[in-house]
Amino acid sequence: MSEIFVGRQPIYDRELDVFAYELLFRSEQANSANVVDGDKATSDVIINTFMEIGLDNIVNKRLAFINLTRSFFVNHHAISLPKDRVVLELLEDIDADEEVIEGVKRLSQQGYSIALDDFIYHESLQPLVKLADLVKIDIMSLDKEEVRAHVLALRQHPVKLIAEKVETQADFDFCRELGFDYFQGYFFAQPKVIRGRRLPNNRLAILKLLSRLQDPDITPGQLEELIAQDVAFSYRILRYVNSAAYSLSRKIESIQQAVVILGLQNIKSWTTLLAMSQVDDKPNELVITAMVRGKMAEALAKAQKCDRPDSFFTVGLFSALDALMDNTMEEILTQLPLADHIANALLHRQGIHGEILSCVLAYERGDWERVKRSAVSMSEIRECYLAALHWAEEICHQLIEN
The missing domain is CATH 3.20.20.450 (EAL domain)
Known part of the structure; x- marks a missing residue:
């Protein structure tokens, strides 16, 4: 960094x-x-x-x-x-x-x-x-x-x-x-x-984001999806919107909420400035891993009918922050005031967010005994993983293609 x-x-x-x-x-x-x-x-x-x-x-x-x-x-x-x-x-x-x-x-x-x-x-x-x-x-x-x-x-x-x-x-x-x-x-x-220390950024995703920003018809949902493709940028947006500068009564848990708080045009402006700052690349495979974790955690949360499945996406996505940022998760979370249940899930695997993240990581590592402890059936877990993998690979393919 x-x-x-x-x-x-x-x-x-x-x-x-x-x-x-x-x-x-x-x-x-x-x-x-x-x-x-x-x-x-x-x-x-x-x-x-x-x-x-x-x-x-x-x-x-x-x-x-x-x-x-x-x-x-x-x-x-x-x-x-x-x-x-x-x-x-x-x-x-x-x-x-x-x-x-x-x-x-x-x-x-x-x-x-x-x-x-x-x-x-x-x-x-x-x-x-x-x-x-x-x-x-x-x-x-x-x-x-x-x-x-x-x-x-x-x-x-x-x-x-x-x-x-x-x-x-x-x-x-x-x-x-x-x-x-x-x-x-x-x-x-x-x-x-x-x-x-400047946090690393995914240059490819930022370039894709900037090119899409030129589309006057881009919707908040499309912008949210683009931002979520870059973990470091997601981290910065959540860090900023959760800072004391905004004096919010509660912590913002997801990019979707951040887009609502800052607004479409402000997100565009911040992204333009981010593109002017120096960025560092990380292996694409590490970014794909983070995206798969996020999408799989979100899918498992939906399968269990959990509230705010987008917050589970955040947990899964940010579970790779330590590798992406070349820092410990403890140190990263001192700079990112996430909601307590999300921070506890990332650090200690606590709460329902922590349980689902543990299942995602166990499946990723082939720890089948731990996977079986999930409230979701093995077949559902497998479907969630394959869907997440397909989604992540499709997104990355689009990025490289464009």
Whole structure:
């Protein structure tokens, strides 16, 4: 697994308590950005934060400021982020044309907080100021009188002010006296680089998924089936939708539920971003094994008339995560807050989910004595296995063919 990085720099309130963190692109352990492609840098920050390391692992319960490039503001199908956890920063080098203003307005109306980065006042920026919730002023790029004039002008609007590039005690005293609400800079803390490990992904399934995403008539059910073909992607989607970012009252157990929660377009957007991140291949046979387990577990659950057979598919599919991710199941489940009965089935073979998974694994290994302990007849179990095998092989054949 390759290493991934996200930089973060704290933003303090007037009492010097941490108010939020600005998340920064980092391509290596060295504490510098080295941005070549702004869109990819933004995508990497979002992917690494929400679907690799985890938002709470980076900012805990605080807000995350995320720099967005022009395309993220003007794209009507941009990625969906938790509105109560993030602040979207409009970078200073983005021209405030009509398309950008409309994009900012749309996101603001959707409930996102908007910050203007490295703000230097100009009459053309007035429409953006009216839409913004926070304005960041780079005090190193202005003299004291200009900073004072900016504060005076901006206080005519209901925006919070953030002093950027606060380098010294004198800078902090000056900005605090002027009435800035928040402060950021090397005087308080340099950006800290957070490291993580990128999970492997099935390149073939992702490519197939991307090609199908171009079909405007794709249904939620078809999209769900496509996502389920790639275990690592299924893992990421469930990890994200079950994260604290969504504050759900109950854990999501299956891809079907995740599609309902995130919506068709948001799933498409996340997949597009995932395709921009580096992926690692695993042997096709290992992926087929995971798919067979999932489909067989689902079929056995239906045969026993269990509730939510899709959750049994999840258990079977994820039973191969340790091999796919090159990690222990215990460690993987610390990053994936699955419902307790699913986690217990994967770790300890407990509950009805654990019983069915045990039957699936026993059949796979030829442990016939253990298979016979199942509540389903041997002939039914054999039919479930053969149907699952046919389904998995057919799906993989389609992937390779296309």
